[in-house]
Amino acid sequence: MAHAPQDPLTAALPMPMAKPRFEPGFLTPYAFIIPALLVMLGGLLYPVFMALYLSFYDWQIGLPLEDADFIGMTNFARMFTDPQVWEVLWVTLRFGFWTITIEMTLGVALALLLEKPIRGASVFRTIFILPLMVSPVVVGLIWRYLFDARIGWINYYLGAWFGIDPQVWLGDAQLAFFAIVLTDIWQWTPFIFIIVIAGLQALPSEVVEASTIDGANWWQQIFLVKLPMIKSILVIALLMRLIDVFRGMEVMLIMTGGGPGRSTELLSLHIYNRAFNTQQLGYASAISVLLIVIVFAISTAILTMANPMKNKSDV
Amino acid sequence: MNDSFQRQLFHYVALLMLAGLALAPIWVMIATSFKNPVLVQDAKPLWFFFVPTLENYGYVLTRGKFGTYLGNSVIVAVSSTVLTLLLGGFCAYALARLDFRGRVLMANSTLMVRMVPPAVLAVPAFAFVMLSGVDQDLAVLTFFYTALNLPFAIWLLFGFYKQIPVELEEAAVVDGATPLQVFFRVLLPLMTSGYAVAAIFTFRIAWNEFILALLLTGRSTRTLPVAAAGFITDTGVEWGRIMAMGTLIVIPPLFFTFFAARQIIAGMTAGAVKG
Incomplete structure (x- = not known):
């Protein structure tokens, strides 16, 4: 596996020591960020896109979403003249x-x-x-x-x-x-x-x-x-x-x-x-x-x- | 000398007046919470000298489901704080220390979503609950609070990780430590104040939040702010009881303030001063 060039600090050590066991693999960083990433995707980004999606619909509380009418840009047109x-x-x-x-x-x-x-x-x-x-x-x-x-x-x-x-x-x-x-x-x-x-x-x-x-x-x-x-x-x-x-x-x-x-x-x-x-x-x-x-x-x-x-x- | 004495005197008088302004409304709440309905209805403000009563607290604590609401608030605030610190801590560590494709993109998008307004989450969160049928579940609220708090926590912890010299970790690696050992044995002990700041801010937001809590909770999963707002009814506003509820709600945040004011200021200024 191609790793990043060895760190100068360890390379300069006088005695060849046992190779550091920790060599962050390609995937290690992603293991650290993915849990947080998933929560933010689900809890922040998904709602933002959901809002964008819903903005094209006429949807009243109480109705199932399937019964909402797709009305294109009507909501936006209405908004700017409201x-x-x-x-x-x-x-x-x-x-x-x-x-x-x-x-x-x-x-x-x-x-x-x-x-x-x-x-x-x-x-x-x-x-x-x-x-x-x-x-x-x-x-x-x-x-x-x-x-x-x-x-x-x-x-x-x-x-x-x-x-x-x-x-x-x-x-x-x-x-x-x-x-x-x-x-x-x-x-x-x-x-x-x-x-x-x-x-x-x-x-x-x-x-x-x-x-x-x-x-x-x-x-x-x-x-x-x-x-x-x-x-x-x-x-x-x-x-x-x-x-x-x-x-x-x-x-x-x-x-x-x-x-x-x-x-x-x-x-x-x-x-x-x-x-x-x-x-x-x-x-x-x-x-x-x-x-x-x-x-x-x-x-x-x-x-x-x-x-x-x-x-x-x-x- | 005389001049500097005058200056100091002015300084203290000014600070005392400002402190009075900051505290007065909070004190009004506390004082009112100890007044009986007759005193509350009295238009003449009584700041200190009146016969205090515990009947408002008695009502709030025993009549409603205060225990349940308190439990809900504690569960949601504590679990979202723990989750935020855990996930945010790992993420901040990777952003600060590891090199990977997409690092800059990840960092920038984290900062962008930091400011998503709760009002924007309201309709989608409501829609999610309606569509999924997962209704009035504290887990849903905990999830949203974690998401809301993660960007700020990551930002804050990133700064704290950056301040730790890399040499410490390298030395540990040379000594044969595994990545997890480096993280838990070397970095975490140095990160306690960083995590303390992040914990206070996360807890405070989750403890105080109202809009999502109002939309996503029901009769038995209500949190304290929702219950407090519920005291304002069409049939009449019982100020003594409301203020007792309000006082109980602000106890944990005020407690943090007294014991960790320095950390709180560090967190508030981190956004502006360090950047």
Whole structure:
């Protein structure tokens, strides 16, 4: 059998030792990857193709699949002219714009202010990741309670501190949108904060010191030295949040169900509602194909910027 | 000196305020879970000083099938975590250490499927259950959770394997170790922190997941998040009970946070900072 040339380390050994018993055969690597590969094929890739397949059918819940009608591209044609789809896309983009802008600004600003290592930093960091660990369902429940029109704490404090009349937060289109944005900010700003602070603390201190010696002031240091140096981290964090905007739905499902109207219905939630409330599985599949395309496009952007498996594999 | 003292003071005050904001909603949940219905209906927020009651916990733990739901959640989360670590670990090892045709393709496609949205899986998973007749089976849910978690686990473990010097394995091979011995005796002991990070993330996703659990479980195979959402009914929202359920659900993730915050941060930053 032709094997790879012998490893220089073992070749250079003075004594001819017993030949290493471990010579990875041609098939060994595949034995290692195939179990994982099969699960991912079955649990991720097959559903994606199944969604593609179903998107060509008119299939209602309750009917056997054989009775579903093949309707070609009709679902897609309908999708692109469906005002509801455009509406939820617009909601999703607006939601993404506000949450990501505020989370990035707050997270980066706080990280810059608080980057200096201090005693007890690890305690605070532990506290900051707590919101990220709470189940989305529970996050939705907590904030639904806080925003409750009658007994919600938010109405109480707005009234007690600012004299604002009680609002029906989750029953008004604009207020409900504000509520889900605020909830997202509470849960995800810590994520940006922690990632950015890790990036800042990994910066070589010489560079920052050098800029101090060169007379850069605090603002110049931030905008001309620090932020440019962690630019890739910022962009990746932003894109990861953007993907989450397209993946998330549970918090809204619990807080508002997407309403009132479709004011808090993100694309993912719309697919869910289409499939299981209006029971149009084929049409919901067509919309999920659109969702896959969007998410894969963002993933590709992330991968071209930072592929953890490409460059380092040559080391 | 005075200046640096002021700076430090500002630093701590700012951090304390932020910590308060992060904790407040979680505390509201915990506090509400110990209130009786009269206190819950009181519009005036009571943060700390009220007479606590265990009646919500008593209801949640005894009236419904809490034990069953807890068991389901534990089974699904633990078994999908074990499977993910086992399969993902082997795969990451091969990607990091072995040379084979299709390696780059495998690595790239793993990263691409990492972000498949659960909403995309919903209809096909539902269709699968309808067509195959395998209904309301925890194994189906475990399978999907394993698939959902594998890409991230592989990505994470790949990075950890890459950090181990190859010379260690080569030395072991020279000493006559078999591939399995190299994997289990040499690499695994050095990989404990990597596997810990992957385990926490996998467990957390499986423990918290809601959409697939809602679609793929029935009355007796429900997981805790599905049961919690079920407390919101048309007939009325029992906030005390809901919050008791919510508190019970967040105990394991919060427990991990307190004991493995460093690993969790390592996992979160791995995607952005190391890349």
